[in-house]
Structures are given as C-alpha cells and as structure tokens.
Amino acid sequence: MNPSPAIRKIFQGVASRQQMFRMFDRHAQRPNRWEGDASPLYAGEWFEMxxxxxxxxxxxxxxxxxxxxxxAMREFLTGSVTSVFFALRxxxxxxxFHGYCDLSDRETVERxxxxxxxxxSRPVRPMTREERLEHIWSITADDYRGYAGDRWDEAARGKRTIMLYGGAAGSTLxxxxxxxDDEIAAKLPVQLRQLPSPIAA
Structure with a gap:
C-alpha cells in the first residue's frame, strides 16, 4: 500500500499543535486498519513543529x-515505529521536527x-511533486480524502483518493x-502556489 517507506517530508511550514496531532495518524482511514503491518505507511514521514x-x-x-x-517516544505507533523528535540548528x-522511525533498523534515526x-539547509530547494501531494494529503479534512474501495479497478484499490470540485459538473474523487499540475496547484494554499517548483524551474 502507498506511500513509499522512503524518508519524506509531509508538510510545508511549521505545523500548529492541531496540525501536529492530525499528522500523527494521517492514515487512520486506511482500509483494514487493524490488519497487517502498517509500518511502511508511517516510517520515514517527517514535518516541522x-x-x-x-x-x-x-x-x-x-x-x-x-x-x-x-x-524518542516510549509508546510505539505500530510495530517498531515510534515518534522521534529532533532539535536541529x-x-x-x-x-x-518530528519523524516516524522504525527502531528495528539501528541506523534509521541518523538517516x-x-x-x-x-x-x-540553504539554498532552499523547491517542493517536489511528491512533497506537494503529501502536503495536500496532510491538510485535507478526513471527509474529503480516503482510499479507493471496491468500486474502483482492482489496481487502484487501497490507494489514496482526494475530492475535487468540478463546478457545475459536481465533485469527483x-x-x-x-x-x-493544475489540480495540485488548486489544492495547495495560496502562499505555496507561488513557491518555485521543479516544473516551473
């Protein structure tokens, strides 16, 4: 199931306390939440607070x-994944910063x-497409995001979905x-639409 377990930034800017708690479990709506190993969903995610x-x-x-x-937090989120907090100059x-680290890997915290x-670190690099998608997922309310279910093609099931507003055509998933690129720009906050991107560079 997506996303990739690679280390990834999931929010642009400094998260408020409310945003922080929402991002602690931003995959709560996943199908079969209590089945299988959810570690790959969380391990590697990080954001600033x-x-x-x-x-x-x-x-x-x-x-x-x-x-x-x-x-590191004493309570584990899932498996061997727990919250690690960093103070960096x-x-x-x-x-x-907060990051989810899989402590079964002894090198994960340093990575x-x-x-x-x-x-x-400077120079400030543009947001990647993946970072923009993760930011959109992080800021979207639960009612407007979810996971593809049985009505989707088998290849799409379990993947993340977002509600789009189509004007007179109505809303679609x-x-x-x-x-x-246009849909991503429309979903981002106005201040982030102006940031340089690899597409515009």
Whole structure:
C-alpha cells in the first residue's frame, strides 16, 4: 500500500499543535486498519513543529531514550515505529521536527536526522511533486480524502483518493497520485502556489 517507506517530508511550514496531532495518524482511514503491518505507511514521514509543541511532547511521558538533541517516544505507533523528535540548528536558529522511525533498523534515526538537515539547509530547494501531494494529503479534512474501495479497478484499490470540485459538473474523487499540475496547484494554499517548483524551474 502507498506511500513509499522512503524518508519524506509531509508538510510545508511549521505545523500548529492541531496540525501536529492530525499528522500523527494521517492514515487512520486506511482500509483494514487493524490488519497487517502498517509500518511502511508511517516510517520515514517527517514535518516541522514549533518549540512549544516539541517541549509539550517531551513532557507527556518519560522518553524511551534521549540522545543529545533527540528523544524518542516510549509508546510505539505500530510495530517498531515510534515518534522521534529532533532539535536541529540552521543558520544559528534551533528548529524542531518530528519523524516516524522504525527502531528495528539501528541506523534509521541518523538517516532521518541527516535527511532533514539536507532538505532544510540553504539554498532552499523547491517542493517536489511528491512533497506537494503529501502536503495536500496532510491538510485535507478526513471527509474529503480516503482510499479507493471496491468500486474502483482492482489496481487502484487501497490507494489514496482526494475530492475535487468540478463546478457545475459536481465533485469527483480522484487518485491522489493522478492529480494534474493544475489540480495540485488548486489544492495547495495560496502562499505555496507561488513557491518555485521543479516544473516551473
């Protein structure tokens, strides 16, 4: 089931507390939620949060471990995947991040840390198509996103869907990965539509 377990940024900007909690389980609507291993859905996802949100999560429970400017949550989300929080310095400013790491892989936390640093270091790189799709999924309300069910072709079943507004034609569901560039732009917040993209570069 999608998305890929590769390390990936799922939200552009600094998440509010409400957005943070929504993204902690942004795959809650997946089919057969209580069956199978959901680790590939979550492992590798990361986003930025504020200092207050970072400190709030630190104080909820005693961490599983603390390593320098990183700590891991004691409660696991699924399998061996848990939340790891990072405080990283960029241009003299400390920024805070959350990532889901599969602790069965001893190198996963360091790979996540390096990936965040590479992605957020200057010069600022444009959002990729994949990052735009993940941001759209993260900000879309549950009523307007879901997963392809039995009415879809067998090859599409289980893949993520998004509601599109077609004006007089009414609303339609479309696979997230099949959105056109124009549909992606329409779904993004106005301030992100102006960011440089690989398409426009």
């Amino acid at each position: 504020g200092e207050a949100e970072h400190d709030y999560m630190f104080e909820i429970l005693p961490p599983l471990w603390i390593r320098g400017s990183m700590f 960029f241009d003299g400013v400390i920024r805070h 996540m840390r390096v990936a965040i640093i590479e992605r957020e 479309k696979l997230l990965n099949d959105l056109t």
